[in-house]
Amino acid sequence: MGNVINYILAFFSNQTGNVAQREVAVSKEPGLNNVRTRMQACMILSGVGDAIGYNDGKWEFCPSGRRIQEELQSFGGLTKLKPNKQCMIVSDDTVMHMATADALLASYNDVDKQYCELAREYRKCMGDMRGRSPGLTCMAMTKQLYPDSGRYVTPFNPRGGGCGAAMRAVPIGLLYHRPDERNNLVRVGIESGRMTHNHPTGFLGSMTVALFVSYAIQGKDVREWGEGLLRTLPIAKQYCEEQKRDWELIKENWSYFEESWKKYVNEIISADFGDISADEFDKFVRSVSFMGTGGASGHDAPMIAYDAILRCYHGPEDSRWERLCRYGMFHGGDSDSTGIIAGACYGAMYGLEGVPLNNHTQLEYRDRLERLGGRLYDKSESIKMTVSLECDETADPVKTKPHQDIPLNNDEVITKEVSADVIGKEHETTVDGATENFGTSNTSDSYYQ
Numbered sequence: 001m002g003n004v005i006n007y008i009l010a011f012f013s014n015q016t017g018n019v020a021q022r023e024v025a026v027s028k029e030p031g032l033n034n035v036r037t038r039m040q041a042c043m044i045l046s047g048v049g050d051a052i053g054y055n056d057g058k059w060e061f062c063p064s065g066r067r068i069q070e071e072l073q074s075f076g077g078l079t080k081l082k083p084n085k086q087c088m089i090v091s092d093d094t095v096m097h098m099a100t101a102d103a104l105l106a107s108y109n110d111v112d113k114q115y116c117e118l119a120r121e122y123r124k125c126m127g128d129m130r131g132r133s134p135g136l137t138c139m140a141m142t143k144q145l146y147p148d149s150g151r152y153v154t155p156f157n158p159r160g161g162g163c164g165a166a167m168r169a170v171p172i173g174l175l176y177h178r179p180d181e182r183n184n185l186v187r188v189g190i191e192s193g194r195m196t197h198n199h200p201t202g203f204l205g206s207m208t209v210a211l212f213v214s215y216a217i218q219g220k221d222v223r224e225w226g227e228g229l230l231r232t233l234p235i236a237k238q239y240c241e242e243q244k245r246d247w248e249l250i251k252e253n254w255s256y257f258e259e260s261w262k263k264y265v266n267e268i269i270s271a272d273f274g275d276i277s278a279d280e281f282d283k284f285v286r287s288v289s290f291m292g293t294g295g296a297s298g299h300d301a302p303m304i305a306y307d308a309i310l311r312c313y314h315g316p317e318d319s320r321w322e323r324l325c326r327y328g329m330f331h332g333g334d335s336d337s338t339g340i341i342a343g344a345c346y347g348a349m350y351g352l353e354g355v356p357l358n359n360h361t362q363l364e365y366r367d368r369l370e371r372l373g374g375r376l377y378d379k380s381e382s383i384k385m386t387v388s389l390e391c392d393e394t395a396d397p398v399k400t401k402p403h404q405d406i407p408l409n410n411d412e413v414i415t416k417e418v419s420a421d422v423i424g425k426e427h428e429t430t431v432d433g434a435t436e437n438f439g440t441s442n443t444s445d446s447y448y449q
């Protein structure tokens with residue numbers, strides 16, 4: 001009977017657009033175990049995390065989480081925040097994140113066509129960046145993509161370690177959320193990331209976000225996600241080696257991401273994840289960063305988001321959303337990029353449970369995000385297994401075979417040189433003036449020293 005009522009509510013919410021009814025239809029039917037519902041919430045709360053972390057550019061890269069949280073209290077606190085299309089719009093993160101979803105939902109027969117769809121959507125979405133502070137790397141690299149000519153490959157970029165690939169990878173984790181799809185998740189996580197961030201720190205960030213979102217949908221214990229990533233990295237490395245393209249450069253630059261995560265996972269073994277002050281959390285954010293701006297790189301955007309999820313998970317149930325936002329979105333770093341990842345994982349774990357209506361009902365692109373979540377679920381259900389793989393993460397990665405659909409001649413795909421003025425900047429500045437620290441050296445050898 002409850003399902004019938006919810007179905008009726010869902011029908012009328014679609015007809016009338018009534019926000020309150022729509023919220024009921026999404027969050028309550030038929031409970032948090034509904035994967036479709038959690039995927040819709042994942043997409044919606046991705047946008048929320050981005051929008052409130054960004055605050056129209058005022059909080060992204062604000063160096064003090066304490067200042068952000070004091071300003072938030074002056075507005076009346078988190079429950080009063082009402083992101084919408086006039087105020088607190090979504091940033092570049094959500095626009096690229098929707099582009100990933102659109103591409104994954106398109107029809108294609110093979111992985112080349114899938115990559116071309118991703119490249120096409122990444123180029124296209126650059127037309128919707130007004131007021132959203134797109135990063136220079138994404139803007140420059142998408143101009144190097146020529147999907148109509150089958151070109152989706154960009155050269156290795158010693159400065160491609162930013163979080164621009166990680167921030168848009170959530171839909172990959174939704175589509176390939178099942179453990180038996182892990183190799184597709186690794187493949188698409190890496191290849192979509194490499195289109196703009198062809199550096200291990202950049203594209204492994206993309207794979208990591210996809211992996212964590214898949215874990216959240218699976219219901220995997222959140223305390224085990226870090227270990228799961230460490231077990232997946234050798235598989236990712238083997239995939240890159242087998243693809244051959246830029247392998248020597250990738251190998252040389254691999255360790256920063258892996259060592260950063262090993263160190264973090266080792267440190268949290270004994271952590272209690274109790275409340276800490278904004279200043280203390282900012283210290284952590286800076287300590288894991290590449291150059292002082294936490295969350296701006298491929299390794300630390302998912303790391304800070306994961307830390308926020310752990311703090312949310314270990315706290316009282318009735319304050320989970322507030323805790324997630326406090327640590328995931330209101331800190332002194334790249335708070336919209338960590339916000340989109342943290343919001344996505346929350347939605348994938350808990351649906352919209354505990355999220356104030358103000359925070360999401362008027363969100364820009366809410367309907368589109370919700371629809372994409374539902375369609376990703378439908379597509380994930382229709383995916384057929386194309387290859388038989390050992391899916392146990394504890395398996396010896398050496399025995400893992402590449403996806404059979406992966407083209408073996410990727411290195412023959414025509415690439416276009418990236419001009420030195422694009423990859424040679426010491427710091428990258430987003431269109432609206434925020435600074436991203438992506439490196440100081442002209443050589444890949446010293447990039448992460």
Ligand SMILES: [Mg+2]
Binds near residue numbers: 092
């Ligand atoms: Mg942004």
